[in-house]
Amino acid sequence: MFNFYSKISGNPNSFRQFSCRDSLITLYNCPIENKYEDVWSHNNYIIYVLEGRKVWHTAHGKYDLGKDSCMFVRKGAVIVEQFFDASFCMVMFFLPDEFICDVLKSKSTPIHKPDKKYEPLISIDNNITVHSFFQSMISYFDSNRDPDQSLLELKFRELILTIADNPANSELLSYFSLLLQEPQAVSLKNTMEDNYCFNLKLEQFAQLSNRSLSAFKRDFQKLYNTTPGKWLLEKRLNHAMHLLTNNGRTVSEASYESGFENQSHFSRVFREHFGVPPASAKQKITE
DSSP states (O other), X not given: OEEHHXXXXXXXXXXXXXXXXXXXXXXXXXXXXXXXXXXXXXSEEEEEEEESOEEEEETTEEEEEOTTOEEEEXXXXXEEEEOTTSOOEEEEEEEOHHHHHHHHHTOSSOOOOOSOOOOSEEEXXXXXXXXXXXXXXXXXXXXXXXXXXXXXXXXXXXXXXXXXXXXXXXXXXXXXXXXXXXXXXOOHHHHHHHHTTSOOOHHHHHHHTTOOHHHHHHXXXXXXXXXXHHHXXXXXXXXXXHHHHHSOOOHHHHHHHTTOSOHHHHHHHXXXXXXXXXXXXXXXXXX
């Protein structure tokens, strides 16, 4: 699993990009090498699809993105499904929590939290203003000169304010409201429930929850009364059982989609936990 933000920011020769502190915009047009890619990011990002199709798989479901799709992807992990029969290109804005909060605090009218939950991927109303904004950004990538940093910051701020000013983006406004309430630490519980089925290290879970590793372990113990390792193993095994018995996944698919790197290890711990091997659990349901 690789960090989406780090991969792009660390390879300026491969990915045309402009950055302003930790905020970054890129025109992402990467050759397809694998059917599935495990990716995560410690920054939120907004994507606008110019061409092609990809599917983002999360712990809560899948999101099929095609031409003109505009989505806010909350920081965390996903599995991206790619298709070999068409090229793919999108504009990506990486936006840290701190920058989003700073911009929202400058808004003349405050954000009132809508009574709505938010998903790992949140659709953005692609009205003519949003469409025109992304189309205008493409011209910067055709130039040999990088825009001035002050101009870039204005464009980053414009995007957030444009989205926040549209009542149709009620789900995203709910997430923005949470960030303003908890600027230093997004709920640890939400971080774990949204990302438990991905093969992230404890250091990465800590980073996603805006904590040091020691603070993460301490707060986790208080919240769940167990260790992260034990909790993650049980959650992943239960998720794998659900995939096998309800979603028709093969053993290898269930292992992969539940965050297990090694299928042999998965089969062993699955049998220890449930008393039967994963193949038998699947077969019992299909009989």
